[in-house]
Amino acid sequence: MKIAVAGGTGTVGHHVVSIARDRGHQVVSLSRAYGVDLVTGRGLDEALRGVETVIDVSGIQTRSTKKAVDFFTNSTQNLLAAETKAGVRHHLALSIVGIDTATSGLYAGKLVQEDTVRHGGVPWTLLRSTQFHEFVPMTVGMASLGPLVLVPQMRTQPVAAREVAEALVDAAEAGPLGRMADLGGPHAEELDDLVRAYLQKFRKRKQIAKIFIPGSMGKAMRSGDLIPKPGAAVGRQTFQEWLETDATPPM
Numbered sequence: 001m002k003i004a005v006a007g008g009t010g011t012v013g014h015h016v017v018s019i020a021r022d023r024g025h026q027v028v029s030l031s032r033a034y035g036v037d038l039v040t041g042r043g044l045d046e047a048l049r050g051v052e053t054v055i056d057v058s059g060i061q062t063r064s065t066k067k068a069v070d071f072f073t074n075s076t077q078n079l080l081a082a083e084t085k086a087g088v089r090h091h092l093a094l095s096i097v098g099i100d101t102a103t104s105g106l107y108a109g110k111l112v113q114e115d116t117v118r119h120g121g122v123p124w125t126l127l128r129s130t131q132f133h134e135f136v137p138m139t140v141g142m143a144s145l146g147p148l149v150l151v152p153q154m155r156t157q158p159v160a161a162r163e164v165a166e167a168l169v170d171a172a173e174a175g176p177l178g179r180m181a182d183l184g185g186p187h188a189e190e191l192d193d194l195v196r197a198y199l200q201k202f203r204k205r206k207q208i209a210k211i212f213i214p215g216s217m218g219k220a221m222r223s224g225d226l227i228p229k230p231g232a233a234v235g236r237q238t239f240q241e242w243l244e245t246d247a248t249p250p251m
Contacts, residue, residue, distance in 0.1 A: 003026070008028075056075075072112050089122075098225045133237075156189060
């Protein structure tokens with residue numbers, strides 16, 4: 001099968017590309033590094049020639065609701081329009097667990113993305129996952145102020161990015177499935193505990209300051225609404241296992 005991966009150089013995307021190629025699929029990476037711009041649509045028509053399935057794991061790092069909504073609106077509409085021209089038979093998109101209750105920032109963009117996919121005219125699959133293990137070093141990198149790391153109060157259930165990629169490639173091979181069961185990691189944890197373990201692993205002498213996030217997003221983070229409900233799929237690799245084998249030191 002010829003598969004195009006939007007965001008193929010990202011945290012999940014590079015795993016999707018690797019796994020799909022290992023299984024014998026022909027893979028095209030849709031990213032600016034390969035001359036494709038999802039937001040403007042540049043390069044999409046040419047890149048999707050002969051493609052049967054598109055896996056969209058693209059994203060944007062922003063806290064702005066407007067920027068997130070604009071990105072996912074434009075990129076998803078452009079993808080689906082190009083897919084219709086090219087005769088693509090299956091569109092898969094990766095989303096996030098709990099976006100129905102945390103409707104701002106990135107999550108608002110993901111809600112728009114899901115709605116656009118459902119009504120886009122290309123047979124579809126949606127997979128919602130929890131945050132990846134890599135969310136912890138990302139938090140350290142983005143929320144450090146000198147010797148402090150500002151960590152939101154958050155209950156999470158982190159999952160291995162590679163396992164999310166495996167689930168997406170499995171779904172690509174199965175054909176359109178609609179909304180799949182949510183996917184989370186094996187254990188629910190407090191984000192500050194994960195950050196503390198990460199810092200200790202690499203002997204970083206930083207203090208953790210837990211912060212209160214207001215609004216629907218903060219409430220969802222604290223209450224456990226971003227953790228999958230019973231019946232969700234459960235990953236294998238724990239955060240501690242990832243920390244011991246795959247984690248890299250903070251920059």
